Amino acid sequence: MKRKQKRYEALVHIYSPDLYRYAYWICRDPDIAKDLVQETCLRAWKNLDSLLDDNSVKGWLFTILRRENARRFERKRLPLVDLDDFEIADQYxxxxxxxxxxxxxxxxxxxxxxxxxxxxxxxxxxxxxxxxxxxxxxxxxxxxxxxxxxxxxxxxxxxxxxxxxxxxx
CATH class of the missing domain: 1.10.10.10 (Winged helix-like DNA-binding domain superfamily/Winged helix DNA-binding domain)
Structure with a gap:
């Protein structure tokens, strides 16, 4: 169990920033993106034993995230977001x-x-x-x-x- 946990933590540490960026791009909402990454990580933990090749982990995780995003629409119909509602951040x-x-x-x-x-x-x-x-x-x-x-x-x-x-x- 400890070996599985260390493997999982290493994978999450490496790939969660990329997963979040991708999730944000597909949903354009930081809270939903965090939820998608969390659901992805949860599903990855549950199915980690099915991952036989660590070289394919990135694709495996992104597939899980894409499927989690699709499930989001299966569960409920979300309102459409007008892109004009996104504010431009004041930066230098x-x-x-x-x-x-x-x-x-x-x-x-x-x-x-x-x-x-x-x-x-x-x-x-x-x-x-x-x-x-x-x-x-x-x-x-x-x-x-x-x-x-x-x-x-x-x-x-x-x-x-x-x-x-x-x-x-």
């Missing part, structure tokens, strides 16, 4: 914060088929191959979706800056 570099907020909003508006692989790559650092396994897709499909997601973001951000009168070269 307001323009950088505004850029990050704009990018976050644009990512949130992507269709799930593009948003999910993009977040798995950006937030969790998964390779296209690992994302393909996570989402049960062909690697080429993942690469195509990542390419399209980045192009959609690029054109969406370009149209915003064009509307603001900034020059592009």
């Amino acid at each position: 570099d307001c323009s950088k914060e505004m850029e990050n907020e704009l990018l976050g909003r644009k990512i949130a508006l992507l269709a799930n088929e593009y948003k999910e692989p993009l977040l798995l790559q950006l937030i969790a650092g998964f390779t296209a191959e690992e994302i393909a396994i996570q989402l049960d897709l062909n690697k080429n499909t993942v690469l195509t979706r990542l390419f399209r997601a980045k192009n959609l973001l690029k054109s969406s951000l370009t149209s915003v800056t064009d509307k603001n009168g900034e020059a592009h070269g």
